[in-house]
Every structure is written in C-alpha cells, then in structure tokens.
Amino acid sequence: MKKFIFIFGGIRSGKSSYAVQLAKKLSKKAAFIATASASDEEMKKRIKLHKSSRPKFWKTIEENENVAEVVERLIVGYDVVIIDCLGLLISNLMYKGITDSQITKKIKILAQVISKKKQNIILVSNDVGSSLVPDNPLGRRFADLVGFGNQIMAKNADEVIFMQAGIPVKIKLPLSPLLGKEGIKGW
Numbered sequence: 001m002k003k004f005i006f007i008f009g010g011i012r013s014g015k016s017s018y019a020v021q022l023a024k025k026l027s028k029k030a031a032f033i034a035t036a037s038a039s040d041e042e043m044k045k046r047i048k049l050h051k052s053s054r055p056k057f058w059k060t061i062e063e064n065e066n067v068a069e070v071v072e073r074l075i076v077g078y079d080v081v082i083i084d085c086l087g088l089l090i091s092n093l094m095y096k097g098i099t100d101s102q103i104t105k106k107i108k109i110l111a112q113v114i115s116k117k118k119q120n121i122i123l124v125s126n127d128v129g130s131s132l133v134p135d136n137p138l139g140r141r142f143a144d145l146v147g148f149g150n151q152i153m154a155k156n157a158d159e160v161i162f163m164q165a166g167i168p169v170k171i172k173l174p175l176s177p178l179l180g181k182e183g184i185k186g187w
Helices: 015-026 041-052 067-073 086-095 100-116 137-156
Strands: 004-009 030-034 059-062 080-084 120-126 159-164 167-172
Touching: 004 015, 004 137, 015 030, 015 080, 015 120, 015 159, 030 067, 067 080, 067 100, 086 100, 086 120, 086 137, 100 137, 120 137
Parallel strands: 004 120, 004 159, 030 059, 030 080, 080 120
Antiparallel strands: 159 167
C-alpha cells in the first residue's frame, strides 16, 4: 500500500537519516531527489556526508527547483522516493527571485503530484516553527514559507513524523479501515 510520509525536524534532528532508514525498510528500488546546491565548501561536505549514508545502487537525482516535474516523471522502476528537502527547495526558489505566491503554488503542485503517485514518497523538511522569529525580513519570509509549506504537506500526508534529537515522534498516522471521519465505525 503506497504512503506519503512527511518527516520534519530541526537541524541535525536526524530527519534525513530516519528517511533513509525508512526507505531501506520499504524497498531496495529507491530514488533520492536531492534539492541541495553545493554553493560553498561547507555545503559540499554536507552533501558528501548525505550521499555516503545512502546505498550506492539508489538512483540520485539532483534538482533544486522543479521537483514536482521530476516526481511526475518517476513512474516505473522505483517503489520509494525520498525528497530531501522542502526547506532547501524553498530557499533555492527564494534565491532565484521567485515570488511568495509562485513558491506557494509550486508547493501545492508538488503536494498534488505526490498524492497521485503510486510509489511510497518520503518528503523531508525543516522545522522552523519551534525557533525564534527571525530578526530580519528575509529570515521571516523563509520561516513563513517553510511553515506554510509544512502545513500543506502535513495536511496531504498519510503519516507525519516529527524528529526530535534523533527520535521519531509520529504525530499523524494513517487511518485504519475501521475508522471513519467520526471515529470507530459502529460506535
């Protein structure tokens, strides 16, 4: 049964590692969509570390802007797809001068595309809601966009997992066949 799993958490919370471990349990036929850009030496090291944590036989696709189009094309050959991460995707779009409404539209389209796929999709994102309100307009814009993006994804996901200090906290579970909108059937 296919699932859309949304994992979010703070920096170094273990979200990417958990996504990889979860994907390994789901299938060996996996694709990894990386949204990071190697813009400096420190980021290059982070990317290298992330790559080393994944099986070498997984398909890696580096796409930092048109993620929905890449997901749309991944039809056959993969049982699970990891997208890492929504926060970096938003940052990339902001850097390219894309407006907030265009970014929000891209996020909504990505959520729709993911919901239609037959594969298991694991989407990783940053948690910005547990931090301080940034002291500058750019930081507040980023926090708002990621916060709204996370809400969109959480609403559409079958499962939502919040990572805290390497511990997955499941905050939204898939509905059981016994459950309806009102709760347990027959009660």
